[in-house]
Amino acid sequence: MIEIIEKYSNTSYTSLNTRLDNLQAILKKDFAGKLNAHIRLYVFKDRLELGFDKSDGFGFKDFYIPEHRVFLLKKQICRTQPLIKAIAGKGHRNKIVLDLTAGFGLDAIQLALFGFSVICVEKNPLIYSMLRDLVARIGVLFMDVALRIRPILGDSKEFLDLVGHKVPVPEIVYLDPLFPGHEKRKTAQKKYMQIIRNVSVGDDQGEDISLIQRAMDRAKEKVVLKRPTRAEVLEINGKLPISQVHGRGHRFDVYVK
């Protein structure tokens, strides 16, 4: 169940009303009914926030990603950082990356900070709303970075059918599927993933091999797949990764066309 709670009293602001209408429209009942947890979506004048019922056993505080975090991420961006190393290699940064599992967009923001144009597809309307809100807030601080991020609400499998027709063919496709709950990540990452898991509906768990296979068919240059450090190596369309880049608790498997 989702409750949308307005935290801003003066509703005469057209932009806020429009935003609320949009939210009601995209968080349709068929999605809300599938959620296991009771989620609140707080609509502040300047941001959205997720509210969790602390009695559900997770005990989360209300959650949103402050746009100022971009300053911190910006400092860390370099070619040796695992995500950038896997996606960019030694190549140029003016390429299109298609992120098929966008989540709240932390990876996409880092890629955009490096210089990539990132199309981010997210099928969960609640997560997508938070992603779009974050990109809008980042735009106030770094318009150039926000302009390089294009959030799309939809299922990536359907989106891939548009590639080459209505959507330009991306040089690189990136996937970060939700791993089963046993991954060994640092506490902050674990909490972030648990929040995503908590607002996901049942069928979002685990890797969708057919999505990865279709991504391989569509990418111009390569596909990068994020996986837990100890997960087995996947053979995709008869190919094994040509390289692996290791991060803390996860790795990036790089498949070339």
Ligand SMILES: C[S@@+](CC[C@H](N)C(=O)[O-])C[C@H]1O[C@@H](n2cnc3c(N)ncnc32)[C@H](O)[C@@H]1O
């Ligand atoms: C582990 S999270 C990604 C986190 C993201 N990399 C980040 O930095 O925030 C996986 C996300 O992929 C989304 N997802 C899974 N399957 C999808 C599909 N077929 N189409 C679009 N989004 C999908 C889930 O809803 C979830 O939000």
